[in-house]
Amino acid sequence: MIFRRAAMREFASTAAAIFVALFFILVTVILVRLLSQAAGGRLPADAVLALIGFSTLNHLPVTLALSVFVAVLLSLSRSYRDSEMVVWFSSGLSLTAWLRPVLAFVMPIVAVIAALSLFLSPWAQGKALEYRKRLETRDEVSRVAPGVFRESVSAQRVFFVESVDREAGKVRNVFINSSKDGRQDLTVAAEGLVESASNGDRFVVLFNGHRYEGEPGSAEYRVMAFERYAVRIEPKEIGVIEFTPRTLTTLNLFLLPSNANKAELAWRFGIPLATLLLALLAIPLSFVNPRAGRANSLIFAVLAFAVYFNLLGVSQAWIAKGKLDVLAGMVSVHGGMFLLLVLLFGWRMLPDLRRFKR
Secondary structure (H helix, E strand, O other): OHHHHHHHHHHHHHHHHHHHHHHHHHHHHHHHHHHHHHHOOOOOHHHHHHHHHHHHHHHHHHHHHHHHHHHHHHHHHHHHHOOHHHHHHHOOOOHHHHHHHHHHHHHHHHHHHHHHHHHHHHHHHHHHHHHHHHHHOOOOHHHOOEOOOEEOOOOOEEEEEEEEEOOOOEEEEEEEEEEEOOEEEEEEEEEEEEEEOOOOOEEEEEEEEEEEEEOOOOOOEEEEEEEEEEEEOOOOOOOOOOOOOOOOOHHHHHHOOOHHHHHHHHHHHHHHHHHHHHHHHHHHHOOOOOOOOOHHHHHHHHHHHHHHHHHHHHHHHHHHOOOOOHHHHHHHHHHHHHHHHHHHHHHHHHHHHHHHHO
């Protein structure tokens, strides 16, 4: 009993350390991707933090699954290297006796992963889709940032402001280049601001500037100087949000049993089931030679995890295309992994069975 409690503590501490490392890597990768979009003008800078949260919730089940698998594998591998397994087997306990402490550690985490996969991850993806849709409806003025050239959504205008006076609500040294129907308009102004009319309309008002209109390559250009120039900001409407199977709730997937929805159900239920099987698979895979390197088992574990989840992805794609039934797809992948689990347990316990016969 004391030995099992010590094993549970080691499982928990190792899993926590691995999860923190993987979570930091995950957030870093998502941050780099979103910052590249923000630098290219495809995403507002103030939207990066919210999208990091949504993306992190979406990838959290797979991160937890990998953390649990590697934690059980490394903990048992350390027991082999430190000859603690010799004491375990000398006490008359077989390798299957590890099933109980491993299951006691894994089952609460599997329940959390199931809740994340079935409920929280679809919610996060749906909210991320709605949030991106709202960002697309922002007017072009709200996308302007000081010292950065910004392109409009329609790719017909380029904006630039040198500085922003937030207390006065004004911008300095405005540059606007727009093109439409082969004509090019260039507007420069010393300063500008945004005004709202009594009826709710919003206008961009420029002061003390010049406007140049003409066709590129032609000498016929019209030059105008103005003290005040106002342009109405056209409001944008939120279009219809097209939800995908990944953003639908689990209940809606059951109520709308299309091939794509069945494939999504197979993926959502497959993640917690794969976590359980991988944790049990770590027991026979944890055997190491004390004289061998410590990284061998970890490399094989990552390879097994990648193969397992790639097979889940392949079965999901086949189910979505109608090439495979949802039940056959889940049984083929998870059943094959369960068969491998039984074979590995039998192979590791074969020397014990031979000694028992003698």
